[in-house]
Amino acid sequence: MKLKIAVLSGDGIGPEVTQQAIKVLNAIADKYNHTFEYEKAVVGAIAIDETGNPLPDETLKICADSNAILFGAIGDPKYDNNPSAKVRPEQGLLKLRKSLGLFANIRPLNTYDSLIHKSNLKEEVIKGTDFVIYRELTSGIYFGEKKLSEDGTIASDLCTYTAEEIDRISHLAFKAAQVRRKKLTLVDKANVLESSRLWRKRVTEISKEYSDVKLEFLFVDNAAMQIILNPTQFDVILTENMFGDILSDEASVISGSIGLLASASIGKHAAMFEPIHGSYPQAKGKNIANPLAAVLSAAMLLDHFELYDEAENVRSAVEKSIELNISTPDLNSTNHFSTTNVGNFLRDFILDDE
Amino acid sequence: MKLKIAVLSGDGIGPEVTQQAIKVLNAIADKYNHTFEYEKAVVGAIAIDETGNPLPDETLKICADSNAILFGAIGDPKYDNNPSAKVRPEQGLLKLRKSLGLFANIRPLNTYDSLIHKSNLKEEVIKGTDFVIYRELTSGIYFGEKKLSEDGTIASDLCTYTAEEIDRISHLAFKAAQVRRKKLTLVDKANVLESSRLWRKRVTEISKEYSDVKLEFLFVDNAAMQIILNPTQFDVILTENMFGDILSDEASVISGSIGLLASASIGKHAAMFEPIHGSYPQAKGKNIANPLAAVLSAAMLLDHFELYDEAENVRSAVEKSIELNISTPDLNSTNHFSTTNVGNFLRDFILDDE
Ligand SMILES: [Mg+2]
Ligand SMILES: [Mg+2]
Numbered sequence: 001m002k003l004k005i006a007v008l009s010g011d012g013i014g015p016e017v018t019q020q021a022i023k024v025l026n027a028i029a030d031k032y033n034h035t036f037e038y039e040k041a042v043v044g045a046i047a048i049d050e051t052g053n054p055l056p057d058e059t060l061k062i063c064a065d066s067n068a069i070l071f072g073a074i075g076d077p078k079y080d081n082n083p084s085a086k087v088r089p090e091q092g093l094l095k096l097r098k099s100l101g102l103f104a105n106i107r108p109l110n111t112y113d114s115l116i117h118k119s120n121l122k123e124e125v126i127k128g129t130d131f132v133i134y135r136e137l138t139s140g141i142y143f144g145e146k147k148l149s150e151d152g153t154i155a156s157d158l159c160t161y162t163a164e165e166i167d168r169i170s171h172l173a174f175k176a177a178q179v180r181r182k183k184l185t186l187v188d189k190a191n192v193l194e195s196s197r198l199w200r201k202r203v204t205e206i207s208k209e210y211s212d213v214k215l216e217f218l219f220v221d222n223a224a225m226q227i228i229l230n231p232t233q234f235d236v237i238l239t240e241n242m243f244g245d246i247l248s249d250e251a252s253v254i255s256g257s258i259g260l261l262a263s264a265s266i267g268k269h270a271a272m273f274e275p276i277h278g279s280y281p282q283a284k285g286k287n288i289a290n291p292l293a294a295v296l297s298a299a300m301l302l303d304h305f306e307l308y309d310e311a312e313n314v315r316s317a318v319e320k321s322i323e324l325n326i327s328t329p330d331l332n333s334t335n336h337f338s339t340t341n342v343g344n345f346l347r348d349f350i351l352d353d354e
Numbered sequence: 355m356k357l358k359i360a361v362l363s364g365d366g367i368g369p370e371v372t373q374q375a376i377k378v379l380n381a382i383a384d385k386y387n388h389t390f391e392y393e394k395a396v397v398g399a400i401a402i403d404e405t406g407n408p409l410p411d412e413t414l415k416i417c418a419d420s421n422a423i424l425f426g427a428i429g430d431p432k433y434d435n436n437p438s439a440k441v442r443p444e445q446g447l448l449k450l451r452k453s454l455g456l457f458a459n460i461r462p463l464n465t466y467d468s469l470i471h472k473s474n475l476k477e478e479v480i481k482g483t484d485f486v487i488y489r490e491l492t493s494g495i496y497f498g499e500k501k502l503s504e505d506g507t508i509a510s511d512l513c514t515y516t517a518e519e520i521d522r523i524s525h526l527a528f529k530a531a532q533v534r535r536k537k538l539t540l541v542d543k544a545n546v547l548e549s550s551r552l553w554r555k556r557v558t559e560i561s562k563e564y565s566d567v568k569l570e571f572l573f574v575d576n577a578a579m580q581i582i583l584n585p586t587q588f589d590v591i592l593t594e595n596m597f598g599d600i601l602s603d604e605a606s607v608i609s610g611s612i613g614l615l616a617s618a619s620i621g622k623h624a625a626m627f628e629p630i631h632g633s634y635p636q637a638k639g640k641n642i643a644n645p646l647a648a649v650l651s652a653a654m655l656l657d658h659f660e661l662y663d664e665a666e667n668v669r670s671a672v673e674k675s676i677e678l679n680i681s682t683p684d685l686n687s688t689n690h691f692s693t694t695n696v697g698n699f700l701r702d703f704i705l706d707d708e
């Protein structure tokens with residue numbers, strides 16, 4: 001397969017970790033005879049520094065011309081600590097999502113046996129956790145009409161969903177469930193909200209096209225409990241924007257290794273892959289940042305193009321590195337390895353495994 | 355102090371557990387020379403059976419004429435399993451909240467040393483957890499305008515808050531913080547929502563009247579993480595209706611003993627106290643239901659009238675019963691005690707302690 005990949009490594013540790021993801025992708029390309037071409041573009045603070053714009057047109061063009069986007073991280077203290085700054089690095093990411101119509105945010109959650117002790121939850125509760133959250137990303141209350149009365153005493157936000165917005169992410173989520181454990185849980189608040197009732201109606205309708213997938217419903221307040229009470233019950237969770245924001249952040253604590261979490265944001269004609277973690281500016285250039293979330297995001301890229309064996313190979317390499325404690329200081333307090341060391345190990349593991 | 359207390363014990367195990375709460379309140383009245391007068395009224399399924407209305411006018415009148423309401427539980431399988439039932443027991447509770455203007459829902463969360471092992475979270479994470487959530491209960495998106503387009507393809511819900519709605523619960527929450535550890539965390543999503551920005555503006559303004567209370571802000575998605583990552587950091591959490599619904603249910607898993615959680619719902623002229631747990635119809639009449647949540651709700655009633663020593667006495671009795679394993683089967687799998695036994699122990703502990 002031939003893929004054009006836009007590389008937006010961004011700020012802070014973004015470039016270092018993204019470089020390891022590319023190293024791993026190149027090893028996969030070698031081993032499985034694919035051609036991955038990369039085109040670099042700036043975004044975030046570095047883009048403001050160079051062009052005054054956190055998402056220059058040139059970057060947007062490169063993304064639009066690519067099959068996929070590898071994204072690093074965004075943010076720099078010099079903008080965070082300046083409340084009067086009109087242009088902020090984060091705007092680059094929001095504008096990118098909007099411009100490319102990335103309507104589905106996908107976050108896998110799973111545990112690693114040798115890291116399970118790091119969780120705040122008990123091992124017997126979380127062992128075997130393996131689910132993925134499909135969060136609608138471009139509609140709902142975050143994007144609805146906002147009003148403030150003239151005297152400033154009444155404020156409102158409108159949460160709107162259309163059937164089309166619900167349908168497109170629902171199909172993605174059902175398809176994901178089909179190649180997983182064939183269970184989909186819609187999280188809503190249909191006992192109270194009209195928009196939730198539309199979600200429930202559409203998803204019930206769409207489920208008829210995926211009769212091999214078992215559909216369940218859960219109210220959002222109960223879901224917030226169940227994620228802690230019994231996380232292994234879930235396979236695919238589908239939900240609207242704000243519920244997904246809250247629940248995916250809550251669920252990120254399960255594994256105890258927030259630094260390892262990957263994500264994808266998918267649109268009709270675009271797909272972006274990025275680690276959950278931030279730009280971690282204190283670690284920039286020190287070769288200590290953990291590249292695994294970036295590498296696991298690259299594995300999601302492979303999954304997206306149905307290169308399932310290749311993605312699995314990357315995940316095996318990551319698991320092996322964790323098992324052997326070939327890890328950066330955040331996971332390994334003694335005799336730790338550098339960002340580059342970990343990337344090299346992953347590359348070698350993939351290539352030697354032939 | 356003389357108090358008129360309306361007793362709405364409701365359905366299922368409601369009457370049994372409420373009876374123990376009254377037993378405990380009577381012991382407190384004896385010991386501290388108060389006069390508590392009780393007037394019983396029906397609500398829920400039993401009210402539908404007797405009058406056809408889950409909240410008869412007579413009940414509402416008794417509540418309005420009382421200083422406080424002791425509430426049991428609501429719900430009966432004969433209505434739950436009948437989707438065509440037009441009148442539902444739960445409507446009684448919703449109508450009661452609305453009629454009495456109960457705008458603040460208060461949920462304390464804390465751990466008990468001898469039950470801490472029951473939690474899904476590790477002991478070292480939750481030990482010492484002691485916070486209370488103030489949730490706005492009568493406004494926000496649950497009560498906002500709902501719309502469905504004529505063709506059924508677009509649905510919306512409006513989230514509105516007025517300064518007055520924010521102010522009244524904020525004062526309650528700040529006052530609670532003053533007699534606790536003097537820290538208040540406002541949970542919102544002010545980076546995205548106009549209504550959240552109004553919350554932040556009003557709460558910041560009001561905080562000037564409570565200069566001894568430290569005010570912090572947390573976005574709701576981060577709050578959902580922090581409740582699991584570090585629950586001991588919180589003292590008073592203040593938040594809007596839906597965020598409070600999600601976070602209070604999430605937080606209910608911390609202690610591992612959901613059956614022990616109490617709550618209060620406060621209005622300008624009314625105050626209602628109820629256990630979190632449901633009507634548990636399978637246990638009805640078996641004298642096995644755990645009365646502690648109902649008893650702890652009675653302790654919140656005492657707190658509400660600033661009978662702090664009395665409330666503390668009730669809590670000590672509860673702690674002692676747990677410590678001595680004088681508990682119903684849900685907490686004590688061997689040589690367990692009945693609902694009545696536990697109530698008698700609490701009464702005797704309070705009276706003997708003179
Ligand atoms: Mg978030
Ligand atoms: Mg709830």
